[in-house]
Every structure is written in C-alpha cells, then in structure tokens.
Amino acid sequence: MLRPRTIGLLLALVTVLAYSPVRHATLLVFDDPDYVQNSHVQAGLTLDGVKWAFTSFYASNWHPLTWLSHMLDASLFGPDAGAQHCVNVLFHAANAVLLFLLLFRMTNKLWPAAFVAALFAWHPLHVESVAWVSERKDVLSTFFGLLTLLAYFRYVAQSKIKNQKSKIWFVWTLAAFALSLMAKPMLVTLPFVMLLLDFWPLGRFDNLISAQCVQPSNPKLKTRNSRPLALVLEKLPFFALTLASCIVTFFAQRAEAVVSLEQRPFGLRLENALVSYVEYLAKMIWPVHLAIIYPLPDQIPFWQPAAAALILAAISFFAWRMRKTAPYLLIGWLWFLGTLVPVIGLVQVGGQALADRYTYVPLIGVFIAAAYGAVDLATRFHISTTAVSIVAGVVLAASLCVTEYQLRFWQNSEALFSRALAVTKDNAIAHINLGVAVEQKPGDHRAEAEAEYRAAIKIEPHRFQAHANLANLLATKGSRDEAFKEYQEALQLSPKAAATHMNFGMLLADMGRFDAAAREYAEAARLAPDDPRPIYQMGKASLRQGQGAEAVKHFRDALKIQPYDYQTLTWLARVLAADQKDSVRNPTEAVSLAEQANELTGGEQPFVMDTLAIAYAAAGRFKDAQDSEQKAIDQATALGSQKSVPEMQQRLQLFQSGQPYREDFAKALSAPE
Numbered sequence: 001m002l003r004p005r006t007i008g009l010l011l012a013l014v015t016v017l018a019y020s021p022v023r024h025a026t027l028l029v030f031d032d033p034d035y036v037q038n039s040h041v042q043a044g045l046t047l048d049g050v051k052w053a054f055t056s057f058y059a060s061n062w063h064p065l066t067w068l069s070h071m072l073d074a075s076l077f078g079p080d081a082g083a084q085h086c087v088n089v090l091f092h093a094a095n096a097v098l099l100f101l102l103l104f105r106m107t108n109k110l111w112p113a114a115f116v117a118a119l120f121a122w123h124p125l126h127v128e129s130v131a132w133v134s135e136r137k138d139v140l141s142t143f144f145g146l147l148t149l150l151a152y153f154r155y156v157a158q159s160k161i162k163n164q165k166s167k168i169w170f171v172w173t174l175a176a177f178a179l180s181l182m183a184k185p186m187l188v189t190l191p192f193v194m195l196l197l198d199f200w201p202l203g204r205f206d207n208l209i210s211a212q213c214v215q216p217s218n219p220k221l222k223t224r225n226s227r228p229l230a231l232v233l234e235k236l237p238f239f240a241l242t243l244a245s246c247i248v249t250f251f252a253q254r255a256e257a258v259v260s261l262e263q264r265p266f267g268l269r270l271e272n273a274l275v276s277y278v279e280y281l282a283k284m285i286w287p288v289h290l291a292i293i294y295p296l297p298d299q300i301p302f303w304q305p306a307a308a309a310l311i312l313a314a315i316s317f318f319a320w321r322m323r324k325t326a327p328y329l330l331i332g333w334l335w336f337l338g339t340l341v342p343v344i345g346l347v348q349v350g351g352q353a354l355a356d357r358y359t360y361v362p363l364i365g366v367f368i369a370a371a372y373g374a375v376d377l378a379t380r381f382h383i384s385t386t387a388v389s390i391v392a393g394v395v396l397a398a399s400l401c402v403t404e405y406q407l408r409f410w411q412n413s414e415a416l417f418s419r420a421l422a423v424t425k426d427n428a429i430a431h432i433n434l435g436v437a438v439e440q441k442p443g444d445h446r447a448e449a450e451a452e453y454r455a456a457i458k459i460e461p462h463r464f465q466a467h468a469n470l471a472n473l474l475a476t477k478g479s480r481d482e483a484f485k486e487y488q489e490a491l492q493l494s495p496k497a498a499a500t501h502m503n504f505g506m507l508l509a510d511m512g513r514f515d516a517a518a519r520e521y522a523e524a525a526r527l528a529p530d531d532p533r534p535i536y537q538m539g540k541a542s543l544r545q546g547q548g549a550e551a552v553k554h555f556r557d558a559l560k561i562q563p564y565d566y567q568t569l570t571w572l573a574r575v576l577a578a579d580q581k582d583s584v585r586n587p588t589e590a591v592s593l594a595e596q597a598n599e600l601t602g603g604e605q606p607f608v609m610d611t612l613a614i615a616y617a618a619a620g621r622f623k624d625a626q627d628s629e630q631k632a633i634d635q636a637t638a639l640g641s642q643k644s645v646p647e648m649q650q651r652l653q654l655f656q657s658g659q660p661y662r663e664d665f666a667k668a669l670s671a672p673e
Contacts, residue, residue, distance in 0.1 A: 004104055007114050008097045015093040015121040018400055021407045022085035022131050029413045029436040030292070031134035034059040036070055036084065039532075039562050044075035056530070057252040060349075065144075065182040066137040084133045091139035092130045096121035098146040099364065106153055107201045112371040115392050119367045124287040124402040126363075128356040131410035132292075137184035138360050144180035145187045145361065151176055152194055156202055174237055181245040187361065188245050189339050191238035196334055198231050200327035205231070253349055264296070264348045271305035272296065273344040276354040277337070278308040283356070284363055287402055289423035292416055293430050296345075296353040312337075319369075328372040335365025351429055413437035428463050431456035435469060449473055464494040468503070475507045483507055498528035502537060509541045517541055532558040536568050543571075543665040548579040551665075566608065569597035574611045577618040578663040587618035606636040610648055617651075617660045625655040 002010075027036055035041070040052050045068065052058075053067035069087075077083035100117035104110055120126070129138040151173040158166035180187050198204040205228055283290070319333040343349075343358040378388045409419040417434035421427055435452030438445045450473055456466035471486035487504040491497065505520030518541065524534035539554035555572035559565065570593075577590035594612040601608050613628035629652040636645050651661050 004101070004110065007110070008100055011096050011100060011114070011117055011121060012093040014118075014400075015096055016089055018122060018403055019089040019092065019130055019407070021404075022089060022410065023082040025081065025085050025131065025410055026412045027081045027084075027133060028416065028433075029440065030417075030433045031059075031132075035066075035134040035136075036073075036081075039565070040530075041067065041070045042074050043071070043564060045071040052530075058530070060253045061137075061184075062248050062252045063137050063141075063182060063184050065179060066140055066184065069136055069140055069183075081133065084136075085131065088130050088133060088136055088139055091136070091143050092121065092126070095139060095142050095146060098143070098150065102146060102150050102153065103368070105150075106197065107372070109372070109375065112375050115371045115396075116364065116367040118396050119371075119399060120364055122396060122399040122403055123284070123363065124290060124399060124406045125283055125356045125359045127290075127403055127406045127410065128292065129360040131407060132357070135357055138186070138357055141180045141184035141186055142361055144176050144183060145190055148173055148176040148180055148187075148190060149193070149197070152197075153202075156198075156204065174241070177238055178241055181241060185245045185249045186342060186358075187339070188242040188342055191235045191242055192338050193335060194235060194238070195231060196331045196338075200331045250347075266346075268298075268300065269345050269348055271300045272353055273346055274305040274308040274312065275300060276344060277340065278311050279354060280340070280359055280362070281366070284359070284366060287406075290356055290406055291420040291424050291427075291430070292356075293351075293420050293427060293433075294353045294355070294424060295427045295429065296348075296351055326373060326376060329369045332365040332367075332369030332372075335368065336362045337365075339365065414441070426459045428456040428460040428466060431459070432463070432466050432469060435473075439473065446473060446477060462493055464490050464497065464500075467493065468497065468500045471500075471507075472503055475503070475510070480507060480511055484511075496527055498524045498531060498534070501527065502534045505534070505541075506537060509537075509544060514541055514545055530561060532561040532565060532568065535561070536565070536571075539568075539571065540669060543575070544669055546666065548575050548581055548584040548665070551575055552584060564600060566597040566600040566605070569593050569600070570605075570608050570611050573597060573615055574663070575665070577611070577615040578661050579665075580662050585618065587615065587620075590615040591619050591621075603631075604635060606632045606639065606641060606644065606648075609635060610644075610651070613651065613655065614661050614663075617655050622655050622658050626652060629655060 027033075038058070040049055040056075040058070043049055049071050050064075050068065053064040053071070056062075056067075058067075070084075073084045073087060096117045099120055100113050103113035103116055107113060129135045151169055155166050155169035155173055158169055177187075177190060180190070315333060316337075319330040323330045339362040340358065343355070345353070374388060374392075377383070378385070409415050413433065414437040417430045417437060420430040421434065424430065431452045435449040435456070438452065439449040450470065453466050453470040453473065456463055457470065460466070467486050467490035471483045471490055474480075474483035474486060484507065487500065487507060490500050491504065494500070501520045501524035505517040505524065508514075508517035508520060518538065521534045521538045521541070524531070525538075528534070535554050535558040539551040539558065542548075542551035542554060552572060552575055555568050555575070558568045559572070562568070573590045573593035575584065576586045576593070579585050591612075594608070594615040597608050598605075598612050603609065609628055609632035613625045613632060616622070616625035616628060629648060633645055633648045633652065636642070636648065654661055
C-alpha cells in the first residue's frame, strides 16, 4: 500500500508534468498587461513597490500579496513568461498536496482524499486558474486558504485535549486567513467553511436542529462536542477579517469594475446566478466548450432560471435528508454553494456570465461529496475495490486528457480568443481581445484587427473598450477624423478612462490642436496620478511647440512618478543636451541621464545611444560622442532603421569636427524612440 507521502509526491509530479506545456506559453493581452507588465511590477521587488502594493487599488483590486508575488517574479525571471507560468503550476501542485493532507488528516481515509486532490489538480475547469499568469491570485489565495484549514485542524485537535498550543494554532489560522485575503478576496467565505467542517468531518456540533450528533471521522478527535453558538462565536475574528476584506474590495472595485443596477438589473443577476450554479455543475461533469469569457446575455428565457431553481432545490433537499447517514453530501453541497457566492454575479463585476476560474475552490465541495459518497456506496452494495479503482482511474485519466487538450488554447492570445469565439455566441469581449492579439502579431494585420473591433461594436454598441481600441487603430492608420469620432464615443461611454484621454490627447496633438491635447493630458493625469505617461506626453507636446523649458518641467515631473523610465530619461537628456536655447541646456546632467537610460536598455537602443552621443558632444567629450554615434549607426543598421541613419551620419561628422549638435524638436519627434 502506498504511503501518504508517496501519494503526495506522485500527485505533485503528475500535476507538474500535466501542466508542462505552459512553459512555452506567452502572456495574454487580457489582464496580463495590468498584472505583469505594469511599471510597478516590472521594477521588481523594491521598498517602493511594497508600499505601492499595500496602498494601491490598481486594476480595481486590493491584493498586495499577489502584487508582491509578481514583483518577485520580475526580480527573479525578468520578462520570462514561461517561468511565471511555472510558478503558477508549482502553487497549483502544492495546493493539490495540501488538499490531500487536509482531507486525509480530517477523515483518516486515504483514497477518497487522494481522489479529491487528484480531481482538483487535473480537472480541466481549473486550467484557467493555472495557465493564466494573472490568476496567480487564485492559486496563491487558495494556497494560504488551505494552510488556514490545516492550521484550523491542528487548533481543533489541540483544543480537544485542552493543550495550550491550541491558542498558538488559532493565531496561525487567523494569520493564514489574512494572507489568503491579501492574495484575493475570493475566500471571504472560509469562516463558513470552517463551520461546515465542524459538523463533518470534525464532529464538533452537539446537535443540528433535528439531526443527531455527527461523530468525527478521525478517531483522534472524539470527545465532548460544542454547541453551535459557541462555534460561531469562536469564528468572530475570522468574520471580522471577512467584513474588512469585503469593504476594501467594494471600494477597490466600485469605481471601474462593479456594474451598476441600471446596467444589469438585480432580477437578471439573480436569474444568471441560478443558471450559473447549474452550468458549473454541468461543466464539471462534461467539460466541453470551455472559454475564457462567457458573455452575459441581456435577457434569459424564464424556463432556464426556473429549471435551475428546481434542480438546486432538489439537490439541496436530498443533501439535507441524507445529513445523518451521509453528512459529507450536505457539507460538500453547501461548500459548493457558499464559496461561489462572492463571484456568482449578485454583485456584478465585469461582463462575464460565469468563469471557469471561479470553480477553483467551490468544486472541492462537490468532489468531496462524490468521493466519500462513492466509498460508502461501494461498501453498502459490496462493490469490489478493483471496480471502484477502475472507475476512479478512468475519471482521472479523462480529466488529464481534456486538460491537455484545453492547455493547447492557452499557449497564446490569438488561439485562446479564437477558441472563445468558436464555442460562444455574441462574444464582444473575445472579439476585442482577438483584435488586440492580431495587432500585436508581426506584420500588418490592421484590417483583421479593425474587423474584430467593429464586430464587437455591432454586438455591443455601448462597449467602451471596442470604441477605444478602434480609435487607437484608426489613429495609427492616419484616419484622424474617424479616430476623433471613436474617441469621443469611447469617452462618452467611460469618462474616467485615463488611458483613452491620453490617447485622444496624442491624436489632438497630431492634428495641431495643442490646447485641446493639453486638456486631455491633464484629465488623464488627474484620473491616474500614478501613471507618468500623460505627463510624459505633455512634455512631447511642449517640444512640438518649441517650448523646451516647459518640456523639461514635464519630463522631470514624469520621472518623479517613474524614475527608471528610459524613454523619459532619454528625451529629458536630449533636450538638456541639444535645445537651441542656452538657458535650457545642462550638458553635465544630460550626460548623467543619457548614461542611465543607456544602462537601462543594455546599450542596445539606437535612439538612446544617439542621445548619449549628443550629450557627450554637448559636454565637450567629442571622442566619446564619436564612438557612441558610430554604435548608434551600427545598431540602427542592424535593426533595419535606415531612415534615421543619414541624420546620425551627419551628427557623426559634426562631432568629428569638434562641434556640438542643436536640434529642432518639432522634427525630432518623428524620430524612432
């Protein structure tokens, strides 16, 4: 017979091997730019980053532990997306082992615990939580959630024998729960899960209405039981953390993510919640047509929520009737229903009807009911262990096969959102993200991207992001009048979209409407005070108007927000080195800034190297200026940026004759950065 340690090791090993394809997956265009590619995360794990993580509501969430995790990734792996995916896999494997240990210790039954953990690890509905880097918060919060329950089990065991160590374990339980909530507020229902476990398998309830006492599954826990009220009072510190997390999450999400009742009436939300519960169960049993986005319909046929309500009521009634002889059915069912409450859609966040990632913890309850129920049925009807093992093996093998199939779509954004469009209908969000993915492909794919954005607008005319993305694309194509209209439409739909205000400002600046552009930049900076880009663009606009001193001021302000942005450092250095006004130039500082930018880019950016050469020349270091300019020419040639090479060669000749360079910045803004 295999030992628990061996089972845990095999469980982790198979899980890691099953998810090995993610090592070659790329980051997605959906959420990953906010979670992984924002400047705070890319700077790595720093004191400033830690402060930001605990004080920011960035991306409509407060989950500092998740931010710190991504920052540590950046420090350890840099931009290696595969390594970041592997961290998710390791957390998922650890979660499977922790779940196995938790159930085995609580129930003292090895194989049901192993089956539940394996199904949790290998079920295809959980691919989304593991194969999506942005869902680090899912696997991380569950990791600490399971540690919470393990510590709670130790607390219960110690308190049963009145050991003083029980107080220490209670503190550890509370601390682990706090860490779970700081990774993601999904597990705010964990105190209720503890109460469920008190009933079964811990057997701590003295009674439950008309139910007779349910004894603990683990013989080591047998002792005098507690009254329900005492068990509830015991959880008050945990309920306090739950309340605090709910309040913080509401304030973090209400500005952008939470959908108003006017947009989605409560009746529609309730109908969708009922249908979603049943759909989750159906996808668990038959996991086909899985997608990253399931669009929320504007209306749901009456028969669907009515049928769903009947199904849920029937299962609930059956579980309640079986509470004495099969308490795991009631506990598993309530685990499923309860842990889904925060994400079932009564408080609507985003535009999805449901999401596979939301099942990461809730399905554990259904797996528990199925596994322990199967063991009891086999015992009652004298079904052989071999037959039960074969069925369990087939279920797990099928799960692994479907998981492997599903992982193919998570290799890149184009495959993922193409799949979503293939298995869902009227999916505007999928069209938008497919358009973004197509735009980012090498080559000219503007027509394909434009078609996707227009398809999204046709499905949902009031989808802000579709208009904003189309406006950006049209502006890039030079279709300024059309882009102008789309920006106006987007900002009418979402007046607080800082990035769209900034992009609109860039279009206005291209159209020569600098005053209007300045207003858009100012609004973007007001809405996103931690984002240096609007202020940076103010500096560029000032240069277009020949206002070097104003540009310097804006660039300095942008660097106060993000000191290590190489583009801002480069442009500030260039102005301080080459502005036509003596009062603006500062060659010594220009050299320092240009050297810093060059170091940040690894000495491989032609525009940065060109700026360093200009700064050296301004400081009278003409030999260094010649060497740097020649490197810039070589780099531009190697990269195929032939357009800038003639101007660089002219500057090289200037430096060879011992003369500095002065620049007309209105023209310089067309140069590559």
